[in-house]
Amino acid sequence: MAKIAYLLLCHKDPEGIIAQAQRLTAVGDFVAIHFDGRAKAADFDKIHSSLAANPNVVFTKRRAKCGWGEWSLVEATLMAVEAAVDAFPRATHFYMLSGDCMPIKSAEFAQKFLDREEVDYIESFDYFNSDWIKTGIKEERLIYRHYFNERTHKKLFYASMHWQDKLGLTRKVPADIAMQIGSQWWCLRRRTVESVLEFTKKRRDVMRFFRTTWIPDETFFQTIVRHIVPEHELRTRTLTFLMFTDYGMPVTFYNDNYDLLISQDYLFARKISPDAKDLKDRLGKLYAAKGVRFAISNEGRSLFKFISGRGRVGRRFAPRFWETESSLGRHRTLMMVTCKKWHVAKRLVERVRQVTNLPALDYLFNEASTPLPDLGGIQSTLEKRTRHRRALMRVLFDYWQTDQLVVCIDPANVDLMQDFYNDKAKVRLLEIECDFTDDYLIGHAIRVGLASESTPKDTIERLLPTIRYDVKFEGDRIRDAGFPNLLRVRQSASIDENTVPLAEFLDISPEKAREIAATEYLFVD
Known part of the structure; x- marks a missing residue:
């Protein structure tokens, strides 16, 4: 021994x-x-x-x-x-x-x-x-x-x-x-x-x-x-x-x-x-x-990084010198969907593709695995996509030969949203408000490494209010940014209530918007 x-x-x-x-x-x-x-x-x-x-x-x-x-x-x-x-x-x-x-x-x-x-x-x-x-x-x-x-x-x-x-x-x-x-x-x-x-x-x-x-x-x-x-x-x-x-x-x-x-x-x-x-x-x-x-459970470092980073929201994307005069194009419309439950946003944009035939992308700035066409390497890493975000968007508009494009963006990326709003193109933002149960938030903590299946219950209970506030805080930041053309659909709203903002956001008929809003499995966890 x-x-x-x-x-x-x-x-x-x-x-x-x-x-x-x-x-x-x-x-x-x-x-x-x-x-x-x-x-x-x-x-x-x-x-x-x-x-x-x-x-x-x-x-x-x-x-x-x-x-x-x-x-x-x-x-x-x-x-x-x-x-x-x-x-x-x-x-x-x-x-x-x-x-x-x-x-x-x-x-x-x-x-x-x-x-x-x-x-x-x-x-x-x-x-x-x-x-x-x-x-x-x-x-x-x-x-x-x-x-x-x-x-x-x-x-x-x-x-x-x-x-x-x-x-x-x-x-x-x-x-x-x-x-x-x-x-x-x-x-x-x-x-x-x-x-x-x-x-x-x-x-x-x-x-x-x-x-x-x-x-x-x-x-x-x-x-x-x-x-x-x-x-x-x-x-x-x-x-x-x-x-x-x-x-x-x-x-x-x-x-x-x-x-x-x-x-x-x-x-x-x-x-x-x-x-x-x-x-x-x-x-x-x-x-x-x-x-x-x-x-x-071994979540100590990721938990400390999460807790200590809550107050650091002063970062922004400064315009790169090669983008100073660049634009997606005045005649183009970028539609951003933001939701903390990524699977809900992905389901929504999938229904948008099916019902409207609009080109729509999942979380391309958050998930390296998001399917993208070969664009000469600019799409190869998350770092490149973010650094050359306007150039990437222009190439995608050109690739699909369209003037309308839908993309998913995480609510934490307010600076990225702001950068697109500063463009000369027309920009709209759709926020999807979801209900967050304790079980879902615990699962989220495990998925992102803040906890594990063996994390003590007391630790989880102390962590939950912080995670819940963090989700709320991201929504508050979006509202505080004062973005024009900000629309909102809610899990707690009726189909009729969600049809109106969807129709305005996508610039489609109420009938098509209702077809998307009526998706039964949209908010299922």
């Missing part, structure tokens, strides 16, 4: 560190602690005196003074690894943790999980070809020698790079090393960490290189492990659940996130708020529990 040695890197909250170590060792696992050399001596003394008698806890022989982005973080990790390897010969796995991490599964679950496969868990992506680095310098992290910290000595940091470039002092990555990058929160087998320690003693050239790279905690272990471990024994993922905001800051979890956290496909989570006492207490008890069954 797996025995885990946790490598705990920390710099604050002595009470939390003590509780963390006691919690992890109470079930038979081990902890190696590195407490930042810059932290208060009194805090370290408190931790050391409280845990000194615990045989499953060891401290590093010395304390490095750590700085974000510096080699000192890797140095501290290596010291913790060495201490754990020497002190705990029965440890089978070595798991990186910070003081902000908490278990979100039981120790029993974690042991069975690690016993399942003889592999290492570490994010390890190609440094140059992956998009792991979202912002900031990339190649410069490696080809220059970094002696200053960007956060504390910004001017010196960038001046040093400038002069190295000017004097031709750039360097190359060691020839036999394929540079990798990924999260620093890994879990490695014993033989892997022993091989890493052996590598550090033999390859002094590689060690010298990494000592002056920038943010080496995201590259050192990720590169070395990939170098010494066969591909089939690696799982390129972390077992610690963490998320980042759009600003690159870690998401912090609080007391009300318990159900969300334990349903994720991870063993630990960071960052847990120091003030989330109830959450820490519940997760601590969970780690020691036996026989707990976990329903893994």
Whole structure:
């Protein structure tokens, strides 16, 4: 059975560190602690005196003074690894943790999980070809020698790079090393960490290189492990659940996130708020529990993206330079159908095709699979369709040799609607108002990844009002936009009531409009 040695890197909250170590060792696992050399001596003394008698806890022989982005973080990790390897010969796995991490599964679950496969868990992506680095310098992290910290000595940091470039002092990555990058929160087998320690003693050239790279905690272990471990024994993922905001800051979890956290496909989570006492207490008890069954729904990231993005509606499609003078044509009419229930809009436009013979398209700006003729490649991806939307519409008008075209557009695409309304062509908009039951909204949440079949009921109940409001909010945005020629059909309206707006929208006779409105299965879910 797996025995885990946790490598705990920390710099604050002595009470939390003590509780963390006691919690992890109470079930038979081990902890190696590195407490930042810059932290208060009194805090370290408190931790050391409280845990000194615990045989499953060891401290590093010395304390490095750590700085974000510096080699000192890797140095501290290596010291913790060495201490754990020497002190705990029965440890089978070595798991990186910070003081902000908490278990979100039981120790029993974690042991069975690690016993399942003889592999290492570490994010390890190609440094140059992956998009792991979202912002900031990339190649410069490696080809220059970094002696200053960007956060504390910004001017010196960038001046040093400038002069190295000017004097031709750039360097190359060691020839036999394929540079990798990924999260620093890994879990490695014993033989892997022993091989890493052996590598550090033999390859002094590689060690010298990494000592002056920038943010080496995201590259050192990720590169070395990939170098010494066969591909089939690696799982390129972390077992610690963490998320980042759009600003690159870690998401912090609080007391009300318990159900969300334990349903994720991870063993630990960071960052847990120091003030989330109830959450820490519940997760601590969970780690020691036996026989707990976990329903893994794994919707955390998509749920966070959905919730945090609700207020960001200030985007718009700026006119492209090649479209400044372009138009669909003054003599043409574009009819847009919008409905959150895509299947309802698709049924409506299918009936429009059958009854009127007007060319009508499904959600061509939302679904890549929407059937389209070969238009020379402009239709090949959603990105191209959206970027060249007016050109695409002109080509479609020409392809069908028509002056009238019906298209479906999602209610969230108000900016796209506005762009077409700004055209010289005649534009009309038909909004289909549907009833949304709780069951439908739950199904919608599952389809878009906000939940799964195993998401706890309490989480679903908290999520439902937000989803319902989101649907209503999209309708409100359409009304607030003040679009002319906006017509509306409703699921709750009668056939006669829906016939009038349909006839006006499609510019057809009331008899044909009634034939469409009378479609029995139109609103069926």
